[in-house]
Amino acid sequence: MTRLKLKSTVGQKNGPLSPCCPASKQDLPAWVYGAVTTPAGPVLKVSTGLTGKDYWEHFKCRTTSFRNNYTVNPGLYAVGDPDKNSDVLVSSNYKYSFDILRRELNGLNVWVLVLDTKGINVWCAAGKGTFGTNELIGRIARVRLKEIVDHRRLIVPQLGAPGVSAYKVKQAAGFHVLFGPVLAKDLPAYIAAGHKATESMRKIGFSILDRLVLTPLELSPVMKKFILFTIFVFAVFGLTPSGIIFRDAISGGLPFVLLGFVSVIAGALLTPLLLPVIPFRSFAIKGWLVGLLSVYVSMKLFPMLDQQNILLIIIVYLFFPLVSSYLALLFTGSTTFTGMTGVKKELGISVPLYLGGTAISLIILVIYKLGEWRII
Amino acid sequence: MKYLSNVVSLKIIPELCVGCGTCLEVCPHKVFEMRDGKAAILDRDRCMECGACAGNCAFGAIEVDKGVGCASAIIHSLIYGGEPVCGCEGDSSGNKGCC
Ligand code: SF4
Ligand code: SF4
Numbered sequence A: 001m002t003r004l005k006l007k008s009t010v011g012q013k014n015g016p017l018s019p020c021c022p023a024s025k026q027d028l029p030a031w032v033y034g035a036v037t038t039p040a041g042p043v044l045k046v047s048t049g050l051t052g053k054d055y056w057e058h059f060k061c062r063t064t065s066f067r068n069n070y071t072v073n074p075g076l077y078a079v080g081d082p083d084k085n086s087d088v089l090v091s092s093n094y095k096y097s098f099d100i101l102r103r104e105l106n107g108l109n110v111w112v113l114v115l116d117t118k119g120i121n122v123w124c125a126a127g128k129g130t131f132g133t134n135e136l137i138g139r140i141a142r143v144r145l146k147e148i149v150d151h152r153r154l155i156v157p158q159l160g161a162p163g164v165s166a167y168k169v170k171q172a173a174g175f176h177v178l179f180g181p182v183l184a185k186d187l188p189a190y191i192a193a194g195h196k197a198t199e200s201m202r203k204i205g206f207s208i209l210d211r212l213v214l215t216p217l218e219l220s221p222v223m224k225k226f227i228l229f230t231i232f233v234f235a236v237f238g239l240t241p242s243g244i245i246f247r248d249a250i251s252g253g254l255p256f257v258l259l260g261f262v263s264v265i266a267g268a269l270l271t272p273l274l275l276p277v278i279p280f281r282s283f284a285i286k287g288w289l290v291g292l293l294s295v296y297v298s299m300k301l302f303p304m305l306d307q308q309n310i311l312l313i314i315i316v317y318l319f320f321p322l323v324s325s326y327l328a329l330l331f332t333g334s335t336t337f338t339g340m341t342g343v344k345k346e347l348g349i350s351v352p353l354y355l356g357g358t359a360i361s362l363i364i365l366v367i368y369k370l371g372e373w374r375i376i
Numbered sequence B: 001m002k003y004l005s006n007v008v009s010l011k012i013i014p015e016l017c018v019g020c021g022t023c024l025e026v027c028p029h030k031v032f033e034m035r036d037g038k039a040a041i042l043d044r045d046r047c048m049e050c051g052a053c054a055g056n057c058a059f060g061a062i063e064v065d066k067g068v069g070c071a072s073a074i075i076h077s078l079i080y081g082g083e084p085v086c087g088c089e090g091d092s093s094g095n096k097g098c099c
Helices: A006-010 A052-063 A065-069 A095-104 A122-128 A133-142 A166-173 A184-192 A208-238 A246-277 A283-301 A310-334 A340-372 B022-026 B052-056 B071-080
Strands: A032-038 A041-046 A075-079 A088-091 A110-114 A153-157 A176-180 B032-035 B038-041
Touching (some): A052 A065, A095 A110, A095 A184, A110 A133, A133 A166, A153 A184, A176 A184, A208 A246, A246 A283, A246 A310, A283 A310, A310 A340, B022 B032
Parallel strands (some): A088 A153, A153 A176
Antiparallel strands (some): A075 A110
């Protein structure tokens, strides 16, 4: 395979197979550094090194909605100097996943077939079906893979299996799908072993680090709602028959806002982190327990609330653990072992409790306010 | 880690199973084992209903109610209709990015 000068590939009639025909060199991403000629046209070469910019973008993916539009163009790419016998790895077009993949391919000569998964990672896209049998079959034809490789094997990440029916791909496209390891970092060993995955390569882990990395995703949307909660609390406590009094708003409201914050941290951060050691399998119960305990400890450590007022105490212990419970339940979306039937069952039981608990808390709050105003 | 016990919708139809072993290979939670030349469920509580096994059994010997075990996706589908799927795009889906 000869290397082409980029200039000559991009202007060409056929265009490179990889992304759809960038008009000039400036349009090519920094991680592309050349092209490989194939009977089906040139294929862009991608580097296996990640830059500071890549890592910064990854950080933004973890913390903001930046990830919603972080893609590479679907198509075929080359890593190293692949030829007719080189393996074909299938990937999603979420740039983050693509980066992790190419980083692990250093020193290998392989093809990477990027499916159009709308910028979603393999696992989620496979659940949706965008990383799926039909897209794969279509993509094989679009890039004319049969003219580029002599063999008929594809390595699909194990986590793509929910979307890809290997036997259907074989029937329709003639390619034999091999399910590779769960993690990209095991790919070199998998290929070196003659496409054999060890049992551990096939299992999804869920380490404390995995969970820690996921919690910012949990926290950031909640924090937006937390601002609304804060405004509501200050308004309620500041409200008097003679208008809103700022001092009352702060002194009465602040403990509630702080306890609210504690319950958010308990549900969206502590519960995910301590998941395996908290008793019970139900996420709702786990979150409720951690929330209850956190609220209790906060109340003891900082006796900020009027501890005499039984109404406020009831609200604190009724409402805030439910918040933690709900947030913990939302974390099921980030786990690798919760199934839909189980989550539905939990929701069926807990949502009425959440709504009921919130309603009762509001009623008690009204009674408290009326008492404060000496109406009752 | 395991989730709730005995809720999973996974089912093997032994009469259809030819013992090809594909389901053992694709399952990321080692739910199956081979018993007397047929696939059998080793530990159903480990199943997360991803559907990989059913989709890859060429003999239709596995049934599972495939879906995402994600509370916000399910809540979203209950409110707005449709199948619960990972809400990775758009803010409207109340998503928290399962990715
Ligand atoms: S994939 Fe189907 S036929 Fe093959 S072992 Fe599993 S259940 Fe049996
Ligand atoms: S649905 Fe997924 S987790 Fe459950 S048995 Fe099948 S492959 Fe394994």
